[in-house]
Amino acid sequence: MSKRYEIIKNIKVISINNNGFGVAKNKEGKVYFIKEGVTGDLLEIKVLKKRRNYYNAKIQKINKESIFRTNPLCKHFYDCGGCKLQHIDYNYQIKFKQENIINNFKKIGKVSIDKFSKIIPAKKNFKYRNKMEYSFTNNRWLNNKEILSKKKLDKNGIGLHIEKMWDKILNIDKCLLQDEPSNKIRNSLKEFAIQNKISFYDLKHKKGHLRTMMIRTSSLKETMVLIQFYENDMLIIEKVLKFLKSNFPEINSLLYCVNKKANDSIYDQKIICFSGKPYIEEKIKRLKFKISAKSFFQTNIEQTENLYKIIETFCNLNGNEIVYDLYSGTGSIGLYLSKKCKKIIGIETTPEAVRSAIENSKVNRIENSEFIIGEIRNVLQKNFVKKKGEPDIVITDPPRNGMHPKVIDQLIKISPDKIVYVSCNSSTQARDLSLLKNHYKFINSRAIDMFPHTNHVENVVLLKRKKIND
Structure with a gap:
């Protein structure tokens, strides 16, 4: 032993x-x-x-050393909980991600797929994220060299959490995940706050001014910055925001909120626009999307269009289909497909996301879409289907924990001709497929790497309803 x-x-x-x-x-x-x-x-x-x-x-x-081992580019790699596969050659990352999906389907789902199409790698391995969230701390993580030096150190920092240590923040000098002006904004605000004696958040004693920073960017060169403050001190709040506004004119949307809760989630907070617009815009193919601070939107825009092309190919629309879009978020998948089908019905639990989906429909002058707020297991009932029309295709893109069993039961009862299952967690996807295998054939599976240098991968599976002889 x-x-x-x-x-x-x-x-x-x-x-x-x-x-x-x-x-x-x-x-x-x-x-x-x-x-x-x-x-x-x-x-x-x-x-x-x-x-x-x-x-x-x-x-x-x-x-x-393995032939697949490589030197990480990021100086923070050995401490940060972010891109933990940087030490592995990217081509091998792609290979093992594909293999893990196949293994999960065999071992967890005990399902067989007719075809595994080749995984789509990312063209950009770094600077691919359009959203980053950083935490301020007055008690940053110290590395061994700093601890052994016994010098008096400035312990203020802004950065990312140490892996599996939510209360430990690693100060980040340069993050390779998001393009500029992300690093410049973060580092400049840190120096400004230190020079002006603006306090960083103290998690243990629940005090301090600066709590978190979110930076969103778009392919249209727009930038959103949201500062979350703990103390409602308007003199400090205005001082910080005026600094950002005057030093970074490229910020199109400068927002803030004051959050006194134990957790730093913004989804129940009032977001205030200090300068510019309360949103930024993104474009996918012909469509424009308004993205607010609370909007869910894919974080890798270059791969998002490739993901939607896979979904479109699997749907193989002829223009006459009613398509249900479950876990529809801001409606981007449904709206992307809307010109090629009869009707899109989106169902989403988050009111803010549904409002964004409706707004995005109006912005793009799409009239054959409808988005409904509610828990999918409660909404997707017999009367709902009778009222909205039976779906020919259901697209489902649940969170990492997969679909609720009641949703799977309803899908079996509704029995659409096709289901297109999009997932960022092939383990729970395999589990859900195992519950559908008596009713559906699994025609094709295709993965796409949305998250280089992490163990995460997006996967899309096409299911087709079994016939009597199958």
Whole structure:
């Protein structure tokens, strides 16, 4: 039996799991999940903790590097909880993401897919995100070098959370995920706040002025900045916002809110527009979208159009279909397809998102779409279908935890000819498909990498209703 802190001198990484950890087995068949391990590495590891079916371990020494190992570009890689696969060659990232989807379908869903189309890689591996959220702290994470220096350090910071440590913030000098002016805005505001003795948020004692910053950008070169304050001090609020307005004229939408809650979620907060518009605009193909601070919108705009092309191909519309768009968000998928079908019916739980979807319909002069607020399992009932018309195709794009079982039951009862299932979590997607396999054939699956250097991947599956002889 492996002991905690036992050193294993020579063990080979044989694969990478869904969470991006290297997987190794010893001669007795014991399994080790190794942070930053890469398939093909020959390692010396330290055993950290025993789990039910495996051991957590960390690398002590790399005896022989894998051919798939590469040097991370980001200086914050070893501390940040963001792009944790930067040490793996991008072409191999794509390969293991595809393999993990196939394994999840086999092991979790126990389903077979007629065809796995080739995954679509991202052309841009960095600077691909259009939205970043940063936290302010008066007690930033210190690395070992800083701790050992015993110098008096400025502990104010703004950055990202340490992985699995929500209360620990790593100050970020340069983030490679979002293009400028993101880094310039963040770093300039940090220096301005320090110079002007504006307090950073103290999570432990629940005090301080600056709490979070959200930066959204668009392919139309528009920028939104939302500052979340904890203290409702208008002198400080105006001082901060005037600094941003005067130093960054490229900010089209400058917003703020005051949040005294224990958590920093903005979705129940009043967002106030200090300068410019309360939204920015984005364009996908012929369509323009207004994106507010609370809007859900895909974070990789270049890959979003490719994702929607997959959905369009799987739908294979002829112009006569009624299409239900479940978990429709701001309506972008439905509106993208609206010119090629008879009617789009979107259902979404978030009122703000539905308002945006309706607004986006008006902006684009789309008259064959309708968006409804409500819990999908409650809305998608017999009377609703009778009133709105039976769907020929259902597109479902649920959150990471997948569809509610009652929604799956309703889909089986409604029995559309096709279901197009979009997911950012192939584990829960596989689970849901297993509940549909007696009623639907799985025709095609195609993944698209929306999130390079992370273990996440978007996947689309086409389901077709079984006939009597199937």
